[in-house]
Amino acid sequence: MAGRSATTERVNWALELLMAGRGSTAVVTELSQREGISRRQAQRITAKAHEILVTDLDQTERKHLVAQLVHILMEAAAQALKAKNSGAVVGISKELRVLVGLGADTSPRNSRFGNFAH
Structure with missing residues (x-):
């Protein structure tokens, strides 16, 4: 299991990819390959990044x-x-x-x- 800072870095990296217009499936695949983690873990991280992105957009005027x-x-x-x-x-x-x-x-x-x- 990754530490809190490793997870935060992964979420931030996934968030950057999402903000650059990459699709969720592509982010999951890339994250899984890059970090050597399971697709399920990559999906959880990508979901968290997506949640942050939606929250940021909701709070934007x-x-x-x-x-x-x-x-x-x-x-x-x-x-x-x-x-x-x-x-x-x-x-x-x-x-x-x-x-x-x-x-x-x-x-x-x-x-x-x-x-x-x-």
Whole structure:
């Protein structure tokens, strides 16, 4: 059994991989191979790292995250316009509309055709 500092280092390393966009399965595999531990132990460590990541995101101010996403989407739209990629502009515009809450509510329950799933 690893000591507390070794476990903390493993969790921190797994957290770095998750924040870099690696999938949980890939992190488990890499952690297991790198540290010479069982997949089950690597899964527990990766789960702890994921829990930390979720907690950090929950505590981040949502307005700040929305502002960052809006900025990224606006930059992407500008690049798409420059490249004359109308499909990308439409897709980005839809994402922006949903993100900032513009336009009509298009959920199925508010559809003018009603909900036909009985």
